[in-house]
Every structure is written in structure tokens, then in C-alpha cells.
Amino acid sequence: MGKIWKISGPVVIAEDMRGSQVYEVVDVGDGRLQGEIIGLENDKAVIQVYEDTVGLRVGEPVTGTGEILMVELGPGLVGNIYDGVQRSLVTMMDDIGDFLVRGVRTDALDRKKKWHFTPSVKAGDMVQEGDIIGSVPETGLIEHRIMVPIGTQGTILEISEGEFTIEETVASLEHEGTEKPLTLMQKWPARKPRIYKQRFDPEDLLVTGTRIIDYLFPLALGGKAAIPGGFGTGKTVTLQQMARWSQTQLNIYVGCGERGNEMADVLHSFKKLRDPATDRLLQEKEIFIANTSNMPVVAREISIFIGITMAEYFRDMGYDVLLVADSTSRWAEAMREIGARLEETPGEEGFPTYLGSRLSAFYERSGRVECIGKPERMGSATVIGSVSPPGADFSEPVTQATLRIIDVLYSLDVALANKRHFPTINWLQSYSLYADSVDKWWNRISPDYNEIRDKALITLQREAELEEIVRLVGPEALPEDDKLVLLAARMIREDFLMQSAYHPVDTYTEPKRAHMMLSTIMKFYSLAEEATELGTLVSEISSSKILPLISRMKDIPNEEFDDYMKQLWSDIDKNPFV
Amino acid sequence: MDSLQLFTRQTKAISTARRSLLVIESIPGIRYNEIVDVQLGTGETRIGQVIEVGKVTTVVQVFGGVSEVDLLNSRVRYKGETLKLPVSGDIMGRIFDGSGNPIDGGPPIVADTYLDINGVPANPASRMPPAEFIETGISAIDGLNVLVRGQKLPIFSGSGLPHNKIAAQILRQASLKGKSEEFAIVFGAIGVSYDDAGYFISNLEETGALSRTVAFINTASSPVIERLSTPRLALTAAEYLAWEHDMHVLVILTDITNYCDALRELAAMRGEIPSRRGYPGYMYTDLASLYERAGRISGKEGSVTIIPILTMPDDDITHPIADLTGYITEGQIVLSRALERKRIYPPIDVFLSLSRMMKEGIGEGNTREDHNNVFMQSYAVYAEGNYLREISTVIGSEALSDRDRMYLSASDRFEEEFISQGEKERRTVEETLGRAWNIFSMLPTEDLKLIQEEYIKKYLPKAPKGSIGEEPR
Numbered sequence A: 001m002g003k004i005w006k007i008s009g010p011v012v013i014a015e016d017m018r019g020s021q022v023y024e025v026v027d028v029g030d031g032r033l034q035g036e037i038i039g040l041e042n043d044k045a046v047i048q049v050y051e052d053t054v055g056l057r058v059g060e061p062v063t064g065t066g067e068i069l070m071v072e073l074g075p076g077l078v079g080n081i082y083d084g085v086q087r088s089l090v091t092m093m094d095d096i097g098d099f100l101v102r103g104v105r106t107d108a109l110d111r112k113k114k115w116h117f118t119p120s121v122k123a124g125d126m127v128q129e130g131d132i133i134g135s136v137p138e139t140g141l142i143e144h145r146i147m148v149p150i151g152t153q154g155t156i157l158e159i160s161e162g163e164f165t166i167e168e169t170v171a172s173l174e175h176e177g178t179e180k181p182l183t184l185m186q187k188w189p190a191r192k193p194r195i196y197k198q199r200f201d202p203e204d205l206l207v208t209g210t211r212i213i214d215y216l217f218p219l220a221l222g223g224k225a226a227i228p229g230g231f232g233t234g235k236t237v238t239l240q241q242m243a244r245w246s247q248t249q250l251n252i253y254v255g256c257g258e259r260g261n262e263m264a265d266v267l268h269s270f271k272k273l274r275d276p277a278t279d280r281l282l283q284e285k286e287i288f289i290a291n292t293s294n295m296p297v298v299a300r301e302i303s304i305f306i307g308i309t310m311a312e313y314f315r316d317m318g319y320d321v322l323l324v325a326d327s328t329s330r331w332a333e334a335m336r337e338i339g340a341r342l343e344e345t346p347g348e349e350g351f352p353t354y355l356g357s358r359l360s361a362f363y364e365r366s367g368r369v370e371c372i373g374k375p376e377r378m379g380s381a382t383v384i385g386s387v388s389p390p391g392a393d394f395s396e397p398v399t400q401a402t403l404r405i406i407d408v409l410y411s412l413d414v415a416l417a418n419k420r421h422f423p424t425i426n427w428l429q430s431y432s433l434y435a436d437s438v439d440k441w442w443n444r445i446s447p448d449y450n451e452i453r454d455k456a457l458i459t460l461q462r463e464a465e466l467e468e469i470v471r472l473v474g475p476e477a478l479p480e481d482d483k484l485v486l487l488a489a490r491m492i493r494e495d496f497l498m499q500s501a502y503h504p505v506d507t508y509t510e511p512k513r514a515h516m517m518l519s520t521i522m523k524f525y526s527l528a529e530e531a532t533e534l535g536t537l538v539s540e541i542s543s544s545k546i547l548p549l550i551s552r553m554k555d556i557p558n559e560e561f562d563d564y565m566k567q568l569w570s571d572i573d574k575n576p577f578v
Numbered sequence B: 001m002d003s004l005q006l007f008t009r010q011t012k013a014i015s016t017a018r019r020s021l022l023v024i025e026s027i028p029g030i031r032y033n034e035i036v037d038v039q040l041g042t043g044e045t046r047i048g049q050v051i052e053v054g055k056v057t058t059v060v061q062v063f064g065g066v067s068e069v070d071l072l073n074s075r076v077r078y079k080g081e082t083l084k085l086p087v088s089g090d091i092m093g094r095i096f097d098g099s100g101n102p103i104d105g106g107p108p109i110v111a112d113t114y115l116d117i118n119g120v121p122a123n124p125a126s127r128m129p130p131a132e133f134i135e136t137g138i139s140a141i142d143g144l145n146v147l148v149r150g151q152k153l154p155i156f157s158g159s160g161l162p163h164n165k166i167a168a169q170i171l172r173q174a175s176l177k178g179k180s181e182e183f184a185i186v187f188g189a190i191g192v193s194y195d196d197a198g199y200f201i202s203n204l205e206e207t208g209a210l211s212r213t214v215a216f217i218n219t220a221s222s223p224v225i226e227r228l229s230t231p232r233l234a235l236t237a238a239e240y241l242a243w244e245h246d247m248h249v250l251v252i253l254t255d256i257t258n259y260c261d262a263l264r265e266l267a268a269m270r271g272e273i274p275s276r277r278g279y280p281g282y283m284y285t286d287l288a289s290l291y292e293r294a295g296r297i298s299g300k301e302g303s304v305t306i307i308p309i310l311t312m313p314d315d316d317i318t319h320p321i322a323d324l325t326g327y328i329t330e331g332q333i334v335l336s337r338a339l340e341r342k343r344i345y346p347p348i349d350v351f352l353s354l355s356r357m358m359k360e361g362i363g364e365g366n367t368r369e370d371h372n373n374v375f376m377q378s379y380a381v382y383a384e385g386n387y388l389r390e391i392s393t394v395i396g397s398e399a400l401s402d403r404d405r406m407y408l409s410a411s412d413r414f415e416e417e418f419i420s421q422g423e424k425e426r427r428t429v430e431e432t433l434g435r436a437w438n439i440f441s442m443l444p445t446e447d448l449k450l451i452q453e454e455y456i457k458k459y460l461p462k463a464p465k466g467s468i469g470e471e472p473r
């Protein structure tokens, strides 16, 4: 057992620590705060402490646990809420009440709960690492597939159906004369990527239900995206929307250094809202990690890796998983703070020089893969992180380092936020490198997808150019065809891109419906182009009775939508400009 | 406060004094971050804080500098405890300084318990999303940037703008719609002028609210270190009243800019590597440790609502103090010098302002069913008018179409009839929404795209309503 030798913020140095190892978890002080060794020198250990160190004294005990920080993986993850070091906040609430007093340990997974295990292999079968040996119905939406842990193989001696806790033996293996028990739980070191057979390029659309994302800047299953924006631009709401509605099998929401009330809002809403495809409670396909801004800074760093480890674990079962992380800037700042305490040489703006490599260590764990083990299966982990640039200035180090890594950028715009145009994803600055590969997916919905998307983007681009002229000469001085561009762009913006997260219908648009909406606008635009060429004035077009009907498309409930659109199209076909 | 004076142990061996730091040989039992007394050879006492504890040496930061510390005759007295506030129900109606000592001439507090002023973070799983509408009687807030119980909503101001007036108006008028319950008030003055602190106290006195107020006052001439403890004392008192006494507490903290400047000053004296504009890199986390103490807890009656006030240096909203605050709080009420010049009170810039908790607090059962629609439509109309005003300064309003000129005048009316109101005027939320509808009535009904048809039928005045200049201001 060692003793505290020095305390400086979240960094503690302990003496008499011979025999410890780097990354070993230790108990620090009389209050048994949780810490992790990050460096060793002679008999001294440098420890980062995951809890507030105020009030610690020199000489208080430091005890090693002999274990490194492992993520517990098994039934009981889904629907749970964890802090940054995977302590269950639900359990803590029951055990110690509403406030997070220091030094409390809880298991990540319930040790007592019994799960029903159904084997899918039998005694005598040879199994390898990653092979699925059976499953547990974890929630109404997630069948938890039990896999042979990495590094394990052998012949099944015994396996049986029944009720088991996560620590009880569900099967035993024999390999080269030794017997090994398998349980429903396995552990994995958070900072180490899990292995897979082969990686593939992302090519299927990840349906988020947010129109500007799905249609203009699509995200693909297994992709990596970032969403930078100043405060109040909608990072959190956009990520929450994705975590709510994305048509992935499991979503992981990591709140890293952000607001407690926001977390409360997400947690409560997931207990009420239902998944549009299955009509099951969203909670049944979600894992939460909540390390709010007033919780210990050091735990922010590990929380993101714990989240991505869980994502990979479910990917390995053959699922499509989405992880959203809000905010990666707070994560980077935590690294900056530890770096400063360790007196490392700082890089740009005080961030550690390894900022870029740590960011890519996170984002690179996304991907679409062929999973290891039998039966053959594909899985994907998609990652999207928010970035909170100081002063909304994207030239700062975290944004810049992130841009070098990601394939999709949702650039949020303060000016749009001020006008309450949500989502504030700027259509001129955002991009998706997957647009060309997911168009095959879209073409199954409609062969016109590429044409309509291109025309919408060009119209918006034209609007931006005309905007400069308008500021000099006024809108009335423009020629009629340019006025029409402004009208069409406005319709695209207000009637398609703007989407309220709080409207029961508008909050989620399925791809087919999104396509219908935009093609209607573009159809109206083409007819109006023809009419202006024949001399109709744009002022006449803009008082068309059709326009308010187009504006109301958004709010029409799904079950009435087809009829509404049929009527709308027949009105358009008749004569739209009366 | 007696407990604070009860220093139990002392040390003599100060080895070096440089800048504001004292390096002392190992001190048994001293705690990381505790507040200590440094007694100088001259007999004067200064406050210090332990910023690093080691087996060989301990580093203490002395507030007020170490210029006269004589290594031989100075000593550090410490008690092996971090700063605690003695609390009991008797703190109501009392005024304290930034160390928690009474300064109103009353007796010391007989403590029920002593609370660590740093508080303990709430378990996110125990929090209840804030949702109860607080009617402030101010249209720009109640209509467009709703405040709810348990929210933290700062006022971003500039020097010379009427933030104190607005905060005092909120304190006078804030009530829960349809309920007679009154808020307990906790007031934390951080490095403000004597006059500013006095303004609030006499305002509270006049309305009889002083008896349900607890005040902590650190004026510009009080010790800088106490700028850091003042808000923590205030929030500790607020949490105590909310969680132990089931009260709904409204906390005003002014001025956070002074708080941040104190943080910067002390960090610089320690020789820390500064981040943007000299402020420490951990300022986000430090401010979060204050603001995040707002909230509601499932199963508890009370709530803590925080309205911090800050003055943006140079009116710059990207300045780190405003920026980091905005990244933590649930929105912001931003004051505008341009509106102030137009003599509009309260000069609230509704574009830059935001309430993130609004959606929970409005609508049927809270305010009125049409509230969200009115809110969105108001922004659309006002934003359009504002944009047209901008371009018309270049091209002249004659170059605009009739429709565009109509939007220009709608947005003027918006400022004059909706945003603008009297300092003593208290509007119900229905009146606030009614004012917006009056302005909508001058526009073509098809333009009200963001409002459901049933509400248009129900609330839109049948004939266009002209300006209501004759109404009492």
C-alpha cells in the first residue's frame, strides 16, 4: 500500500507504489477516490483521479486494485445510465441518493439479475473467438448475442438453456486440456480497439429522419461525422434527434462535459418516445453515458472511450450502432488540463501535442466491418461528435484537428440560429463524402434523387450569389428569372430544410416522404420557370394558392400524407398560378 | 463566523515567497485547497489557499500578495478543513460578506449544519427536467425566451445598460402562473460597486422581499479571493433552502465578469499558462461548477433557478466570459446597445437571446396552446423586417415592394409594442401573446405559415389592429 506524496488538482503522486502497473486502477485517500495510474517512476506513481481531490492530505493511503480499467460488457447495458467511468448512475441513485458523494463504487452491470439464455451451439462444437454461442433477450429491441471472448477458443463441453446471472457459467470450453467457463459478461480495456475480420467502405444510408442530413448531406452506416457550432446553434438538439430517430439497432449517447438538465431531458424523453419503425420505447435501444460539466474533469477523457468500446461490442454482434458524443471539445479540454498538471510541453492553445492522434484514435474506431467469428455477419459503428469552438471560431485547434479526420461535416451557423432557422446546418459549408456512395440507396427510392438533390443545391448556391446583389440594389431590381431563384430557394429553405425537433410530425421524416416533399417544391419551381419565360410575373407566382399548401406539407400526419400529396399534385397539374 | 476563525494548527517554516506564492515545508494534516490564514510579522493577517500539497513542500497562494511576508516571522495557520457555511432556517433575511460573516449587525448564525461551499454534483439520473413557467411580466422574456424553475438563464449586458433594472424587475414580478407562492431570493454581489449592491437591497426592502432574501455581498473594495467564494456561499445557501426547506429559490449573481477577472488574476499570479485572453483554461469547468447548481431533483419540492448577470467587455459576445457562460447556461438574455439608443426598455435583443428550456414551459397547461406558434412566427416576421431594414439603409425603402414595406413597419411595431414596456409594467402572458397577434393582424393571413389554422381562427383579431400607442406604458 502506498501513500499520497503530492496533490495538484486531479493529479496525485503516491510513494511506496512499487509493483504497480501503468493504467492500474487505484483507491486514493481515506475516502477511496477512484484513480488510474498514468505513470511510474521508481517507487512513485502518477495518478489521475476520477473524483474531486479537494480536501485530500499528504500521507493518506493509496491502494492498488491489481486491475486495469476495463469496460464491463454484457446484458444490462441497454437502457442503463453511466457516469464517465461506467458506474451506474441508476444504481448510485438507489444506493446513495440524489447527489454524487465521492468514493462510491458500483458495478456497471447488475450482478443479481437473472437473464434467460438460449444457446445456439451444442456440446462438442468447436468455437473460436467471436463466435456466437447463444443469446439473451435484453430488451424488446435488443437480442444480446453472447460471443466467445477474444483470445478464447475450444470445444464446448457443456452448454445449457436457462436463467443465469452475468457471472454464472453458461458454457464451458475445453482447449488443450484446460477447461474454461464462459459467462454472459466479458471485459475489455476501454482504450484498445476491438478486432474484426475486414473493413468495408460505408455505402448504406443511415436514416436519421432529419431531412437536410438524409437528403443533402447523408451519413452512411459506419461513417464518421462532426458537428461544430457556437453555443445555441443546435449541436445538442441535432445529436439528440439522431440518437432518437436513427434507424440503427442501438444508439449510444455520450454527454461529455455538458449540461445536467439536458441529460435529464434526454433521459426522460427516452422513457416516453417510441421508435417509429418498431413502436417500442426508445429506451430499449439506447445506452447513456452522462459525465456532466460539474462532474470530475478527468473522467471525461475515458468516458468517450468507454462509449466507443460499447459501440464496437454491439457492432461485433452484427448490429448497426450509432454513437453520438456531445461534446468532444470538453473531452479535449480535459486532456489539456491533465497535460498542464503533468507539465507536458503544450501544443497549440495549450492543447497537448497528441490532440490529433487522440481524436483519430476515437473516430477511427467507427466503421463498417465483417465481424470476427461465426456465423458470418456484418456490423457497423457510426460516430458523430459535436465540437464547441470558442467564439464559434472554426480555426481553433479542436475543430481543425477534427476536420482532418471526419468524412461528413455538419457546419452549424450562428446567423441561422439567430433567425431561428433550425437545424442550422449551413448548406454551403457542410459536406458529405458519402453522397456518391449512398445514392445507390436513394435510387431505390427514386431514380430522380441525384437530379433533385443537385438542383436544390445549385439553387441555394445561386441564392447566396444573388443575395450579394440584393444588398446593393434591392430585390425589386432583379430580373424576373433571378427573382424566381430567390423564391424557389426560400421554399427549399423554409418548407424543406427547416425542421422542428419539437413538432410531433416534423421531428422525423422518413426518406420517401422527404423525397416527396422536395420533389414537389422542385416540380413547382420547374413549372414556374416555364411560366416566367412566358411572361408571368414572379409577384403573381408568389401569391399562388399552392404556396401555402406546400408550406403545410411538413405538418401533415403520416397517415394523411399520401392523400394530401395526391390532391396537391393534381392542383399543381391543373394550373398553379391562379 | 466562529468556525472560520477556529484555526487549530500553525506552521512557521516558510522557505520562499515569490509573486503571490509561499512555499512552506511540509505541513502535517493540511488539506488540498483549504483556506488558511497567513499572519505577517507586522501582525497583519492575509488569506491564502493551498494550491499544492506535497510531502516535502506545500504551496500556498496569498491573496493580496507576498510583498511584506518576512520569512522568519510570518506563519501560516490552518485548521485542516475546507471552507464551510454554517446554515439554518435563520439565514433568511440576513446579509453576509464574501466569507459568510454577517454584516447586517445581527447575531451570528447558530448552525444546524455546516455545508461545504463547493457543493456536491447532482446525479444526472436524479434530475427532473425544468418545466414550470415563471411569469416575469416582461414580454420579451415570457413571450420569446421563457424562464422556467430550475433553469440557469444569464443576462448578457454591457457597461451602462440597464441590467440591474431588469433583474430588479424580474425579482419584483416573478411568479408562477396562477400560484401565490413566492420565491425565496438569494443575492450574490461579486465585486460590484457599493451603489449597485445597495440598489438591489433597497429594492428588495421596498417591496418587502428582504425578509425572504439571503444576501452575500462582496463589493469592489473587498478582498479579491472572496469574489470566488461569494457565489459559492450564495449557491450553498440556495441549495440548502431548496433541498432541505422545499423552497423555490431565485438566485441573482452579479457580476460574473468580476468573478472571471478574479479567477484570471489569481491564476496569473500562480504563473499558470493562460488560455484565451489570459483567462485560465479550466474556466469552463469552474463556471460550470457554479451554474450547474441550478436545477430540480425528482421527488424534492424545491428548485434552484439562477440568473447570473455579466457585462460583456466591449459588448463582445464572443469574449470568453460570455462565450463560456453561453456554453453552460440554458440560454441567455442579451441586451442591445442599439435598442437602448432607440430608448427601448428593456433593450432585449431577441435574436441573440435564447431560452433552451422554453419548449417544456409553454403550451397548453403552462401558458397557452398557441404559444409555440406565436413564438416562431414572431421571429420569422421580426427577422424578415430586420433584414429589410438592413438593406433599406443602402437602397432606401422606396426601392422596396409594398409587401416588404409592410414587414418593415411590422418589425417597428414589434419593437415599440411588444418588446418595449414600462419598468413597473407587469404583463400577463396572455397580454404578451395578444400583442403579437395584433401585429400579425396587419399581415396577409397566408403569410402566417408557422401558425396552425385553428389558432389563426381562434386568436387572430378579425380586423387589423392598429398601433396601441395609447396603452399605458
Ligand SMILES: Nc1ncnc2c1ncn2[C@@H]1O[C@H](COP(=O)(O)OP(=O)(O)O)[C@@H](O)[C@H]1O
Binding pocket: A229, A230, A231, A232, A233, A234, A235, A236, A237, A238, A422, A423, A424, A499, A500, A501, A502, B354, B355, B356, B357
Ligand atoms: N431542430 C430544432 N428544432 C427546433 N429548435 C431547435 C432545433 N435545434 C435547436 N433548436 C433550438 O436551439 C436551442 C439550442 O440548441 P442546442 O442544441 O442546445 O445548441 P448547442 O448544443 O449548439 O448549444 C434549443 O434549445 C432549441 O430552442
Ligand SMILES: [Mg+2]
Binding pocket: A235, A236, A237, A258, A326
Ligand atoms: Mg449543446
